[in-house]
């Protein structure tokens with residue numbers, strides 16, 4: 025069976041700075057993969073290169089289909105959905121509108137849209153309570169829930185998340201990551217980027233360690249016992 | 261000093277012209293919010309709306325509604341062509357914003373020249389939509405066309421508000437205005453949305469031009485003044501919502517026409533720019549604060 029997503033020799037640069045050197049990476053169907061790496065490692069660039077928010081070289085295939093040249097919105101239509109670093113909410117819009125825009129691809133299939141609302145509200149009851157609140161006025165944790173909820177409205181086949189726990193209280197971060205674990209157990213493929221997250225390690229099956237734009241290691245998550253095990257990959 | 265009647269009369273006239281400025285301003289906002297581009301060719305749409313309508317109404321003797329509809333559709337096509345032929349290639353090559361904005365100015369000059377060569381340089385006008393009038397209230401005269409401007413302006417702002425808030429595509433356009441990357445990541449075709457914003461804003465400009473022509477005249481050269489006034493109205497309104505832009509337009513129109521009565525016609529633009537400067541001095545984010553969010 026082909027991988028859910030397979031990345032071969034993907035690279036990207038800003039001007040002369042090679043932020044991502046040719047990187048290989050894959051996520052199997054239903055797999056939870058975490059990418060760890062220090063500040064400036066190129067984690068964000070990796071996800072942005074996959075979703076074509078930055079120009080990149082290399083080959084990306086999705087369920088065996090070559091998707092290298094596709095633009096961001098076409099990738100989204102295929103089910104490759106990313107939760108951006110900093111959440112990327114439509115801040116002046118309400119929670120409800122943000123979620124509705126998540127389901128943009130469903131067009132006017134009202135029943136399906138409502139089904140997804142139920143799913144998201146089931147996972148994040150807080151969003152139902154705050155449906156008419158303006159997104160920017162919510163707490164950090166609530167905003168992150170909304171970002172994940174909005175991504176789920178899009179019906180992802182592969183969900184990519186860029187440091188969803190950044191800036192959140194540990195308890196809130198754990199809540200959100202637990203939800204990701206639940207989604208994964210229901211079969212959703214997840215590619216999670218984090219800087220240092222014991223929780224993310226617990227959820228993941230495989231881990232890539234990224235540093236200075238290159239993959240330094242690919243490990244089964246259960247082989248990483250502590251953060252110290254990772255540190256040695258960070259500096260080379 | 262002008263009499264009270266003259267002042268009231270000028271206020272009435274100012275509301276009419278101000279509504280038209282407001283419609284042009286909304287056109288500026290639609291494009292700016294979707295893309296960050298200030299489209300200085302906005303006045304061209306106003307001019308073309310009037311010129312086309314003249315050709316269909318007077319030249320081909322089509323009924324008003326048909327002439328207006330065809331003119332608006334044609335100008336929308338011009339808007340789309342400008343986007344596809346000029347803006348999109350620059351956008352794709354990541355041209356700096358000031359270069360794109362300069363290009364819109366070049367488009368304005370180019371279209372002016374094309375109009376001179378094809379339709380001529382003579383000013384033209386056509387009768388008000390409803391003959392008769394003006395309506396006299398005491399000594400104040402209100403031309404029937406003003407009611408057309410009011411009615412059509414309110415209708416368009418109402419429809420736009422519905423479109424932006426209640427439809428899938430309208431919401432997607434707003435999404436692009438707040439976060440283009442996030443919009444694309446949800447499957448919204450941002451490029452097509454930019455085309456749509458040009459079509460929409462060209463159509464608005466055309467409608468404004470069709471409405472105002474019977475009250476004044478149209479010619480190849482009205483695009484500059486109308487574009488500038490619409491731009492000022494947009495800034496006063498804070499480049500925000502449609503109603504804010506409309507309010508900015510009415511404020512500008514009223515102040516301008518009062519200034520003409522008090523100081524004379526030569527002061528029209530002096531006053532317009534003074535209003536702009538005063539607003540920016542005291543409300544640097546626009547009267548309704550819309551410029552704040554995009555700083």
Ligand SMILES: Nc1ncnc2c1ncn2[C@@H]1O[C@H](COP(=O)(O)OP(=O)(O)OP(=O)(O)O)[C@@H](O)[C@H]1O
Nearest residue numbers: 038041043061062063064065066067068069070219
């Ligand atoms: N827009 C940009 N222009 C120039 N350089 C950039 C840009 N974005 C990122 N970089 C550089 O590319 C490298 C990788 O950045 P990236 O944001 O991908 O790292 P990251 O692993 O996501 O870091 P963090 O954990 O801090 O989010 C860094 O050296 C960064 O300075």
Ligand SMILES: [Mg+2]
Nearest residue numbers: 067068069109
């Ligand atoms: Mg990052």
